[in-house]
Every structure is written in structure tokens, then in C-alpha cells.
Amino acid sequence: MFKNKLVNIMIVLLLAIALIGTVTVIIINKVNVKATNGKPSIDEIVKYSSEIPEITTNLRNGDFIKISYMIQTSNKDAKEELDKRDFQVKNLIIQQLAQMDSEQLKQKDSITLLENTLKDKLNGIMQDGKVVRVYTTSFILQ
Structure with missing residues (x-):
């Protein structure tokens, strides 16, 4: 006991x-x-980000734009998926810009609105994680 x-x-x-x-x-x-x-630390942001090199395309009103992006994803798998979807990413960017004119892009906060719209559209195609943020790294409007 x-x-x-x-x-x-x-x-x-x-x-x-x-x-x-x-x-x-x-x-x-x-x-x-x-x-x-x-x-996330800046090292994590860079590690999980994909660069979209400069895209030149026409706007709705006939002007053209040169623009490039850095797209931050939520994790390694999301970054790998985004890299594979490179052609779809470029297509979404071109389609969005083709609907806009230069006057819209000159408005206050237009870049932020465009980044948020692209983020939402990209998240619509993502399966392994998500896009956390879209950063515009170059922007030339002519």
C-alpha cells in the first residue's frame, strides 16, 4: 500500500x-x-519575395507605362508557386493597366490602390499560401 x-x-x-x-x-x-x-524581418521579406522585372504596356488612353514590382508572399511554398505563375502574374498586371489611363495613375494614392488590386487578384489564383504585399519598385508614365 x-x-x-x-x-x-x-x-x-x-x-x-x-x-x-x-x-x-x-x-x-x-x-x-x-x-x-x-x-517578419527584412531578411524574411526578401526571402519570400519575387521580383517582377520591368513591364512596358499601353494604357487605355494610348499612353504607356513602364513598371516593375517586388511581390512579398507568406512563405516558401507561396514564393515558389508565384515564381511558377510568372506568366499569369504578368498577364494580370497588363490586364489591370490596360483598363486604366494616365490620369487615374496620377491621382493621389493611385499606386497604393493598384498594388492592393493586384494583391487581391493574385491571391485569387494562389493555392499554396498568399501574397502579403505588392511593392512598386519602378514607375515611369509617358
């Missing part, structure tokens, strides 16, 4: 230590996430 009590006490102590250890690990992970504000 004494042995059963001793075994039960040891089991309870081991479970208590395991519980304390688990709670400690969870707390440490939460503190680390808060320390980085949940935002």
Missing part, C-alpha cells in the same frame, strides 16, 4: 513538472512573438 502511494505521488509530480514546462515554453514563445510584433 505504501508503494502505491509513492508511485502515485511520483506520477503527480512528473505531470506537474511537465505541465509547468509546457506553460513556460508557451509563455516564452508568446514573448518572442510580441518582441518582434509578429512582423
Whole structure:
């Protein structure tokens, strides 16, 4: 009978230590996430981003634009998928720009609106992750 009590006490102590250890690990992970504000580092942003080289295309009103992008994805798989979908990405960009004219692109916040529209359209075709942000890296309107 004494042995059963001793075994039960040891089991309870081991479970208590395991519980304390688990709670400690969870707390440490939460503190680390808060320390980085949940935002990826610049190294992670670059690692999961794809560059879309300069595209030259006509606008609706006959003017033309030269534009290039850096597209940030959510993870490695999403970046790989986006790289494979390069032709679809360029197609979506050209289609979007063909619907616009130079006056629209001269408006305040027009670049941000275009980036957000492209992000939404790209996320519509993505299967392995998502597009987090579209950055315009060059923009020449003529």
C-alpha cells in the first residue's frame, strides 16, 4: 500500500513538472512573438519575395507605362508557386493597366490602390499560401 502511494505521488509530480514546462515554453514563445510584433524581418521579406522585372504596356488612353514590382508572399511554398505563375502574374498586371489611363495613375494614392488590386487578384489564383504585399519598385508614365 505504501508503494502505491509513492508511485502515485511520483506520477503527480512528473505531470506537474511537465505541465509547468509546457506553460513556460508557451509563455516564452508568446514573448518572442510580441518582441518582434509578429512582423517578419527584412531578411524574411526578401526571402519570400519575387521580383517582377520591368513591364512596358499601353494604357487605355494610348499612353504607356513602364513598371516593375517586388511581390512579398507568406512563405516558401507561396514564393515558389508565384515564381511558377510568372506568366499569369504578368498577364494580370497588363490586364489591370490596360483598363486604366494616365490620369487615374496620377491621382493621389493611385499606386497604393493598384498594388492592393493586384494583391487581391493574385491571391485569387494562389493555392499554396498568399501574397502579403505588392511593392512598386519602378514607375515611369509617358
